[in-house]
Amino acid sequence: MALSPPDDRPVVVLGVCGGIAAYKAVEVCRLLSDAGCYVAPILTESATQFITPLTFSALASEPAQTSLYGERHPSPHTRLGRMADLVVVAPATANLLARLVSGQSDDLLTATLSATTATVLVAPAMHTEMWEQSSVQANVAILRERGVVVIDPESGRLAGGDVGAGRLADPASIAQVVLSHLGPTGAVARDLVGVKITISAGGTREAIDPVRYLSNRSSGKQGYALAEAAIARGADVTLVTAARLQLSPIARAATTVINVDSAQQMGDAISAAAEQADVVIMAAAVADFRPVGSSATKLTKDLGIPTLLLEETTDILASLVQRRRTGQVIVGFAAETHDIASRAAAKLARKGCDLLVVNDVSQPEVGFDHETNAVTIMGKDGEVDQVPLSAKSTVAHAVLDRVARLLSQRSQERNHHV
Numbered sequence: 001m002a003l004s005p006p007d008d009r010p011v012v013v014l015g016v017c018g019g020i021a022a023y024k025a026v027e028v029c030r031l032l033s034d035a036g037c038y039v040a041p042i043l044t045e046s047a048t049q050f051i052t053p054l055t056f057s058a059l060a061s062e063p064a065q066t067s068l069y070g071e072r073h074p075s076p077h078t079r080l081g082r083m084a085d086l087v088v089v090a091p092a093t094a095n096l097l098a099r100l101v102s103g104q105s106d107d108l109l110t111a112t113l114s115a116t117t118a119t120v121l122v123a124p125a126m127h128t129e130m131w132e133q134s135s136v137q138a139n140v141a142i143l144r145e146r147g148v149v150v151i152d153p154e155s156g157r158l159a160g161g162d163v164g165a166g167r168l169a170d171p172a173s174i175a176q177v178v179l180s181h182l183g184p185t186g187a188v189a190r191d192l193v194g195v196k197i198t199i200s201a202g203g204t205r206e207a208i209d210p211v212r213y214l215s216n217r218s219s220g221k222q223g224y225a226l227a228e229a230a231i232a233r234g235a236d237v238t239l240v241t242a243a244r245l246q247l248s249p250i251a252r253a254a255t256t257v258i259n260v261d262s263a264q265q266m267g268d269a270i271s272a273a274a275e276q277a278d279v280v281i282m283a284a285a286v287a288d289f290r291p292v293g294s295s296a297t298k299l300t301k302d303l304g305i306p307t308l309l310l311e312e313t314t315d316i317l318a319s320l321v322q323r324r325r326t327g328q329v330i331v332g333f334a335a336e337t338h339d340i341a342s343r344a345a346a347k348l349a350r351k352g353c354d355l356l357v358v359n360d361v362s363q364p365e366v367g368f369d370h371e372t373n374a375v376t377i378m379g380k381d382g383e384v385d386q387v388p389l390s391a392k393s394t395v396a397h398a399v400l401d402r403v404a405r406l407l408s409q410r411s412q413e414r415n416h417h418v
């Protein structure tokens with residue numbers, strides 16, 4: 001959290017290095033300012049060879065700075081480092097990555113990076129040969145391990161007419177990744193670094209014949225919002241999904257996505273992933289019933305009106321609870337339309353999961369296919385949180401707050417017993 005933010009906007013320190021893509025950082029600066037961030041730019045000396053500080057000063061929230069000495073504040077690196085909710089370096093040169101790894105702090109940007117405890121994002125950009133260099137890749141791997149978020153470069157046209165990997169990620173994607181790492185209050189906690197989370201999303205499809213299926217109104221948006229939020233907080237995420245939505249570029253790069261269709265496929269994939277997971281969140285709307293056997297060929301009118309016989313699917317949540325690993329946190333979701341409180345309490349008791357996230361999908365703007373949700377998070381421990389109508393990302397963070405609390409309680413209990 002910022003120590004002395006200039007106002008209540010989230011503070012983003014934007015580092016710009018000396019590469020051809022430096023001009024694209026102007027767009028990142030503008031997008032973040034427009035999105036309501038307080039943007040404080042720092043240009044390296046090399047960056048000023050490519051673009052002027054004046055351009056950034058005109059678009060940012062305070063004048064761009066380029067030096068440790070002689071500027072407005074006696075100690076600019078500690079001021080910027082402390083007030084930052086997030087530091088993003090775009091473009092990040094090979095040189096900057098190496099200096100960040102070795103902890104150098106001999107200019108304003110590296111000194112600020114050394115002086116901050118905020119989330120750090122780097123968006124490397126360089127020629128393909130540089131990007132593929134083993135030293136550069138090793139530095140990127142070390143930074144990732146330390147919790148730095150790396151926004152991978154894209155493949156495409158590079159300076160001098162070359163084509164290949166190393167082009168700076170699209171400025172709009174960089175801004176989007178930055179914003180996804182800033183919560184409503186300014187910064188997202190990196191409290192799930194290294195935690196393995198399996199998340200299910202979407203409504204399953206139960207085949208009637210090769211072209212028809214039974215499904216439900218779940219869009220998968222809440223499950224995807226959970227995956228985005230968990231990635232932002234540092235988790236290793238496996239997303240088992242019956243929906244086909246787009247993750248943001250950073251989440252896409254960091255998430256193992258397993259596409260499934262039916263409840264059976266989802267159950268198999270979730271069970272396999274759960275063997276390694278610290279947390280399993282069942283946000284998917286898994287069919288309760290499926291047709292008994294599906295026709296191998298398309299049912300046609302000349303065959304007459306078919307009778308659909310249904311059978312129950314396997315209860316994935318119940319079998320997860322049965323095979324729970326020690327300390328594993330299991331979260332279920334319940335979409336209800338009536339007798340919400342009593343049905344939810346009964347489901348929590350029956351299923352034996354740690355948390356149950358309940359939404360009343362009969363309410364306007366709640367649940368299925370909306371951008372918003374309103375939920376009650378019920379704990380086995382009796383704790384109940386109400387999340388009023390909010391963006392699905394806010395609901396996702398509220399669920400992960402409870403998950404993080406449970407994980408930390410469990411690790412304290414473990415330490416207590418040792």
Ligand SMILES: Cc1cc2nc3c(=O)[nH]c(=O)nc-3n(C[C@H](O)[C@H](O)[C@H](O)COP(=O)(O)O)c2cc1C
Pocket residue numbers: 016017018019020021044045046047092093094095096125126127130
């Ligand atoms: C025309 C030109 C383009 C360059 N483009 C890049 C680049 O895209 N990526 C990179 O890592 N280095 C690039 N460099 C090299 C960096 O400018 C050089 O390593 C510099 O020391 C980086 O300083 P900085 O990291 O402090 O900004 C380029 C150099 C020149 C002369």
